[in-house]
Amino acid sequence: MKTIVEAKGIVKRYGEKNVVDGIDFEVSRGEIFGLLGPNGAGKSSVMKMMYGASAISEGELFVIGLNAKKNFREIKSRVGVIPQEDGLDEEFTVFENLMLYAGYQLIDKNVARPRAEDLLRLMHLEDHRDKFIPELSGGLRRRLTIARGMINNPEVLFLDEPTAGLDPDIRLWVWEFLEKIRAEMGTVVLTTHYMEEAERLCDRVAILENGKILALGAPAQLILSKIGAEVVELKVEQKDLGYYLERLKENNFRYQVVGSSINVHLDEGQNNQDVLSLVFSRQVTIRRPNLNDVFLRLAGHNLRGEPV
Amino acid sequence: MIKWKEPRTEKIPLTQKWALIYQIWNRNFLQFKRFWVISLLWILIEPLFILGAIGYGLGSFVSTINGVSYIVFFFPALICTSSMFISYFVSTYDNFSKLNFQKLFTSQMTTAIEPQEIVLGEILWATTKGAMSAVGVSVIASFFGLVDSWRIFPALGVIVISCLFFSCFGLLITTFVKNYDQIIYPSSGLIIPMSLFSGTYFPIENLPFGLKYFAYIFPLTHSVRMVRGLLSTGFDYWMILNLAYLLILIYILIKWCSIRLANKILN
Known part of the structure; x- marks a missing residue:
């Protein structure tokens, strides 16, 4: 089986509002697939439908070859879920948490015990084995949540915002860990609102906004096709804006106005010096384009939801 | 919008379903086991105080009631009421x-796990805790000669059914309330009046006007009637109706x- 997830026109409706508004995508075995978008774009809702925490309002969704509308129980017992709200059992220790979840998956104790010990080692949690959950830092909690999601030897891992709210060093650790996981066991599906995370980790991303997919593809490919090879950011005076835009247009440059600056998108072969000779700016940044530029171009505002 | 249907259901073999329900129950049991001395003391001490203060203290001013001593009249109601409180409060606050x-x-x-197993596992746990208290109080009461017959066993069976009801009721309340404070409304408005007027401290026949018929709405009235019947006044066929009502x-x-x-x- 090559296709791990297959979504056809899935809709999630709350009252009258479609938070997921008919989207299609596929996830193949062995890839890290990302759902990228600002808060409220609908990525968590898509995720929850995939791992069976949310009923599907419309459309067809197949996960590991099973119909998510009918066989959610089997899906849940064969995939690994790392939700954003970890829901760790505060009354129990690190090790007991893993054993409880093994129980919920109806895994025999004698199978679960060595597996839990292995996972503690894998996650560098051995020293915290008998600590109670309230004693753990945010990073340790996240590592335990990942270990918990893997207790059933899952065929695919679903991670909802795996590094949100984590310190940079732990974020890096999680990234390296997920890359290792992909190499060893296969497929990872994650949601994120960090474009660096999507660029670094994901083989393919679906960029979401208002419950719809704006673009889908490999990050580098998306950047190249939607933006180009380079971005020149020019801060200009508001009164001169119209004049400069006219000049850029005449010279066939593609651009986007973001607040009081002009972002000029350069293709391979276009020279940034030409832009600088057309526009006078006291503050110029020349940089590589990123997924935020793609999002900005397609949605008209920043990924993080800051006003432009 | 009121929803009258579960959003989804998937049939699984019954053995598997009960294995999952057991996992939910067992999680609570393991938590209980860690502090079992304190937990057990907490569920026993209150009913024992009430037994002393009301049954023996206040009861000593009552010569006989329905032909038996007050303590004999009151004891069946006590195990019904205290186990009701425990099941109800475990089911509301914990959940x-x-x-x-x-x-x-x-x-x-x-x-x-799916929601139905969570519901059954949690209800069975709250029931277990209520029943534990009734068993504990009965054991202690047997030292005072209050329990001296095999009929305590069917009576405890009735307690389990009674606790099941109040566990369900507590869980239902939990799905409606928005914060801890709101749990107090059904507690003060329903559970406490029920503990007073269900033929617990005095026979419902003594209620004024037609209120004694009204008292039969209370599930606790039915539990108390059955337990009292089994322990002192004797079995009658109306108990089948009492049981059916609860079930x-x-x-x-x-x-x-x-x-x-x-x-x-x-x-």
Whole structure:
């Protein structure tokens, strides 16, 4: 089986509002697939439908070859879920948490015990084995949540915002860990609102906004096709804006106005010096384009939801 | 919008279903086991105080009631009432926290477990704790000669059914309330009056006007009537109706709880 997830026109409706508004995508075995978008774009809702925490309002969704509308129980017992709200059992220790979840998956104790010990080692949690959950830092909690999601030897891992709210060093650790996981066991599906995370980790991303997919593809490919090879950011005076835009247009440059600056998108072969000779700016940044530029171009505002 | 259906159901073999229900029950049991001395003391001490203060203290001013001593009259009601309180409060406060703060149900749902197993597992746990208190109080009461017959066993069976009802009721309340404070309304408005007017401290025949018929709405009236019948006044066939009333209510509440909880955690 090559296709791990297959979504056809899935809709999630709350009252009258479609938070997921008919989207299609596929996830193949062995890839890290990302759902990228600002808060409220609908990525968590898509995720929850995939791992069976949310009923599907419309459309067809197949996960590991099973119909998510009918066989959610089997899906849940064969995939690994790392939700954003970890829901760790505060009354129990690190090790007991893993054993409880093994129980919920109806895994025999004698199978679960060595597996839990292995996972503690894998996650560098051995020293915290008998600590109670309230004693753990945010990073340790996240590592335990990942270990918990893997207790059933899952065929695919679903991670909802795996590094949100984590310190940079732990974020890096999680990234390296997920890359290792992909190499060893296969497929990872994650949601994120960090474009660096999507660029670094994901083989393919679906960029979401208002419950719809704006673009889908490999990050580098998306950047190249939607933006180009380079971005020149020019801060200009508001009164001169119209004049400069006219000049850029005449010279066939593609651009986007973001607040009081002009972002000029350069293709391979276009020279940034030409832009600088057309526009006078006291503050110029020349940089590589990123997924935020793609999002900005397609949605008209920043990924993080800051006003432009 | 009121939803009358579970958002989804998937049939699985019964053995597997009960294995999952056991896992939910067992999680609570393991938590209880860690502090079992304190937990057990907590569920025993209050009923024993009431037994002393009301049964023996206040009861000593009553010569006989319905032909028996007050303590004999009161004891069956005591084990019904105290186990009701325990099941109800475990089912409300503990589950409110699991549902809203710990997000435990949501994370249990990421496994093979579905809302219906959570409902049954939690209800059975609250029932276990209520029944534990009734058993404990009965054991202690047997030292005072209050329990001296095999009929305590069917009586405890009735207590289990009674606790099942109040566990279901508590869980249902939990799916409606928005915060801890709101749990007090059904407690003060329903549970406490029920503990007073269900033929517990005095026979319902003594209620003024037609209120004694009204008292039969209270599930506790039926539990007390059955337990008292088994322990002192004797068996009668009306008890089948008492039992049926409770069982029907339990069936409805389990369904209702499953729908409410599923719609809450599945959304």
